[in-house]
Amino acid sequence: MISLHLVNDTPYLVQHSWASAATQYVSAVGSGDHTADTANTAFTGTGVVSGYFTDILTGIDVTTGDSRPTVAVLGDHLVDPFADATTPGLATRRLSDDLATALRTNDQGIPDYGVVATGIENNRLAAEQSQGGPAALTRLDRDVLALPGITTVIVDEGLEDVVAGTDDVVVEGALATLVAQLRGWGIKVVLATLTPCQGYAPCTATVDTARTDTSTWITDQVDFTSPTVSYVDAEAVVSVTDTTSTADPQPLKLGADAAPADFDSGDHVNLTADGYVAISGAFDLGSLGPDA
Structure with a gap:
């Protein structure tokens, strides 16, 4: 209180x-x-x-006696959360919540790192906007670098940029700048690939191509030089092939099977709570701490 x-x-x-x-x-x-x-x-x-x-x-800043490292989740993977009634709603958990739970309950002896949510709904990487607030690159000092004990940043942004029509080359350039700045401050980076948007009205074939190209670029960024760069394939965890599509190749879409494989909130772009849980489960928790 x-x-x-x-x-x-x-x-x-x-x-x-x-x-x-x-x-x-x-x-x-x-x-x-x-x-x-x-x-x-x-x-x-x-x-x-x-x-x-x-x-x-x-x-709220919480301090510990053992100088515990801090992991920041930059982005919340949300696209137009207030667009219509089919979106997951304000009570939906975020990736940061599920990662914090996974660390707190793990039986592998992995320390319970501090996890900080630094997402803004509708936020973009390089473009300022009214509802989405300052761009990720603009607010980096305030929302990431100012965090005590920050050692790792998970970047879970870019889908909103792509869906809004931003070219994948521009998105990749913004991500490259973001990674370079974080590494310049000695912070390791984990990038999340962009999940499918097939069936969401603004997600045209051109947009989806930009999305897949960006995800491919992300998977090519692995660098074991400290501070390291790695990725988690969020796309692979929550996607299935849209077998109803006549396109060649057939695009990916969010899986909508029975729980806990119900990843589509209903608008075909925002994730359900199970979607966030599934992505958090794809992380190697032991890799979230500082480089050895």
Whole structure:
């Protein structure tokens, strides 16, 4: 529980709009500072704002006595999350959540590294936009380099860029710049391939070609020189061949079998909770720590 006291007029508040099941209790205007209250009296009947968001608070730093390394997941793999009712919704887990759970519950003796979600819904690699916020390259210092103990960054962005019509050469250039900057700061990088979008209206044949070309480029980036560069093939984990397509070759689409193989949220581009679990299971958890 975090208590905040706002003094004077506060017309604008920073909001974290993707905080699962957060609840905010608001005291009466002008009632004073209640941050030290141990009872709920000041927050009864004066208004409760509940939802998947928090105002002001956008993160919590947790320190440990053993200088535990930090892993950041840059991106959230979301494409147009508010587009329509078929998208997974605000309660859907993210890759960072599942990786944190996998580390915490692993029986391989792998340390429970700190995992930080640095995704913004609708975010792009190099293009600024209103709903998607600052581009990944623009916000790198704020959302990644400023994290304490950061050693590894998982890059799970690029699909939104491609679906929006960005050429694969431009996306690959942005990824190359991102990788170079992170390695320049001594940070190892794990790239995620771009998952299928077949059946999603903006995902034309040209767009899907750009997607597959970008994924191929990603798989060619492996470098064992420290800080290392590797990849996880997210595409392979959640995709099946679209046998109904008349194209040659037939494109890939998100698998939509019975749970836990139901990876398509319904709009053919956003992932289900099982989709995120499947991708997190493809990671070599032991490789997420700092280079030996």
